[in-house]
Amino acid sequence: MAVLEARHLSVDIPTEDGVIHAVRDVSFALEAGELFGIAGESGSGKSVLTQAILGLLPNAIVTGDVLFEGRNLLxxxxxxxxxxxxxxxxMIFQDPMSSLHPYYTVGSQITEMIHAHEKVEKTVARRRAIDLLARVGISEADRRFDSFPHQFSGGMRQRVMIAMALILNPPLVIADEPTTALDVTVQAQIVALLDEMRRERGTTVVMITHDLGLLSSIADHVMVMYAGRRMELGPSSALFAAPAHPYTAGLLASSPANYEAGAELVPIPGRPPSLLDTPKGCVFAPRCASALPRCTTEAPPLRVFSDGLQSLCWLEGPPADAAASVAGIAKAPAADEIVVKVEGVRLTYGGGSLFNPGAGFEVLKGIDLELHRGETLGLVGESGCGKSTFARVLAGLIPMTHGKVSLLGRDLGSLDGRAWQAMRREVQLVFQNPFGALNPRRRVGAIIGDPYRIHSLASGTERKREVQRLMELVGLNPEHYNRFPAEFSGGQRQRIGIARALALNPSLIIYDEPVSALDVSIQAQVLNLMRSLQRDLDLTYLFISHDLAVVRHVCDRIAVMQAGQIVELADAETLYRAPQHPYTRTLLAASVTTPPRHPAAGRTLVSSNVVEVA
Incomplete structure (x- = not known):
């Protein structure tokens, strides 16, 4: 008997604008100890599906059956x-900061879960929590037990959420983007922990993620969703090697891992349909390169193939290859002009100094680095190693304890307040969370126009004209000038952040995990945009990321940071092909990539039945 089985599950959410058909007639079953992956673009219904299963959507209309251990949860x-x-x-939620209470220690929140379901002594609960915190990669777990969420990095908070979900050894764990904020080594630790629970305890795992490479390496079966529908379902090996549905093929073709460094990525064109009134026929037809005339008017059949794949599609054969080319694009070498020069930068928290470092916690331990005009320098390393802190030192947001940073030949440590304000025009940041970095109460035009207002460069009609020019430059509709951030998708919100960063024509743009929260198709669009802007405007980038496939694709050189130090620096291909430092080799060994696609040898059509969705 299946541990979890969903039968014709549909979720409708009433809103002021109408009823959102978030999930439509989705069925699947999970066996004990299985890792079941759910993939798809943002808004495809992945998270809504799992929240409906757990009864976390009180205002939604949920129909169908969800059987767990023989009981209908609905x-x-x-x-x-x-x-x-x-x-x-x-349940492991995607955003750990909004799921952890800021007023309570992480340890008390984990032990609260134990006390809510078991009668155990406080000392026993504390020991269990500390042991699990250590297993999910929290160093000095006994001391960090009493820390508050704001004292952890984003990746460490996600590890706390994972510990909270696993503390009672539940037979089923639903993980919603559990590794999005984690670097590759910690990601490998978490995957190993989940795999251990599967083997030792028979735990069944449902993993929602946009990381197709990760799913291909760990999932037994994968379900691909789009616009609330189940587009494809089947064994992971067959689905990733030779997808039967054009949408799955398009997602795989958007991944940078499938391209040579510098090549133009091929994202899925267009946008998902409105879930208020989905189109007749196949919902993916308007974006599909393999669409047939009947796809726009007739509901697609459910085709079942001999290798276990099930596809909601009119195609009987393999879809057209979405990737037009994987050839690299030659890039002009970076100019000799040094935009940023960093010499011996140290940063100590807690009152320490260069001569008495023991008085505080040293975050940066002597950084030496140069960025040249027109190049992209990647900065990689585990969560908490000091990458984002170093970026904030470069931007002048955090004063360093010791060292020297020169921007365009000027020592930033010698600038007064007025000079600093002028110099900040030369450095801009694009943050990881595109929604958290935008004021939800202000209109997009005002957000993008802030740099002009702050530096008194344009006002009134002229400012509006410049803002709309920037919106058009980054691929946003200038007519959406008066919309709020919530009215844009995740990829569009990241474009808003890029437009704001471009407003002052800076010499350096620092990207701090700019695409980690985006699904692969939107990620491809943003990476293409960044490259074209750099080529056209001669921009210099510092690109911080834990996604090594993305870093390899976009960066000229890569600096590897460990515990506040640069342990290796080389051009991208040299570092990937012949890493010198043991830590670099550890990072590369922990990274996963989507396996190569190949023809579906021997695949035959077993059955085909038309599925009508009300």
């Missing part, structure tokens, strides 16, 4: 569901 009372959540079904 028919349970709130108190019965409450007893199952946590003890029998663990």
């Amino acid at each position: 028919g349970l009372k709130p108190a019965e569901l409450q007893s199952i959540r946590g003890s029998r079904i663990g």
Whole structure:
């Protein structure tokens, strides 16, 4: 008997604008110990599906059946569901900061889960929590047990959320983007921990992620969703090697891992349809390169193939290859002009100094680095190694304890307040979270126009004209000048951040994990945009990321940071082909990439039935 089985599950969410058909007629089943992956673009219904299963959508209209250990979860009372959540079904949410209470220590929040379902002594609960914190990669777990969420990095907070979900050893764990904020080594630790639980305890895992490379390496079965529908379902090996649905093929073709460094990525064109009134026929037809005339008017059949794949599509054969080319684009060498020169930069928190470092915690331990005009320098390393702190030192947001940073030949440490304000025009940042970096109460035109206002460069009609020019430059509709950030998708919000960074024509743009929260198709669009802007405007980038495939694709040189120090610096291909430092080799060994595609040898069509969705 399946541990979890969904039968014709649909979720409708009433809103002021109408009913959002978030999930439509989705069915699947999970066996004990299986890792089941769910993939798809933002807004495809992945998270809504799992939240409906757990009863976390009180205003939604949920129909169908969800059987867990023989009980229909949709028919349970709130108190019965409450007893199952946590003890029998663990949940790892995507945003750890909004899921952790800022006023309580992380340890107390984990032990609260234990005390809510078990009668154990406080000392026993504390020891269990500390042991699990150590297993998910929290160093000095006994000391960090009493820390607050704001004292952890984003990756460490995600590890706390994972520990909270696993603390009661539930038979089913639902993980919603559990490794998005984690670097490759910690990601490998978490995947190994989940795999250990599967093997030792028979734990079943549902993993929602946009990281197709990760899914291809760990998932037994994968379900691909689009616009609330289940587009493809089947064994991971068959699905990633030779997808049967054009949408799956398009997602795989968008991954930088499938291209030579510098090549133009091929994202899926267009945007997903509105879930208020989805189109007749196949919902993916308007964006599909393989669409047939009947795709726009007739509901597609469910085709079942001999290798276990199931595809909601009119195609009987393999879809057209979405990637037009994987050839690299030659890039002119970086100019000799040094934009940024960093010499012996140190930073100590807690009152330490160069002569008495023991008085505080040293975050940066003597950084030496140069960035040249027109180049992209990648900065990689584990969460907490000092990457984002170093970026903020370069931007003048954090004063260094010792060392020297020169921007365009000027020593930043010698500047007064007025000179610093002028110099900040030369350095701009694009942050990881495109929504958190934008004021939700202000209109996009005002957000992008802030640099002009702050530096008194343009006002009134002239400012509006410049803002709309920037919006058009980054691929946004200038007519959306008066919209709020919530009215844009994740990829569009990241474009807003890039437009704001470009406003003052800076000499250096620092990208701090700019695409880690984006699905692969939107990620490809943003990376293409960054490259074209750099080529056209002769921009210099510092690109911080834990995604080694992305770093290799966009960067000329890569600096590897460990514990506040640069341990290796080389051009991208040299570093990947012949890494010198053991830590670099560890990072590369922990990274995963999507396996190469090949023809579906021997695949035959077993059955084909038209599926009508009301």
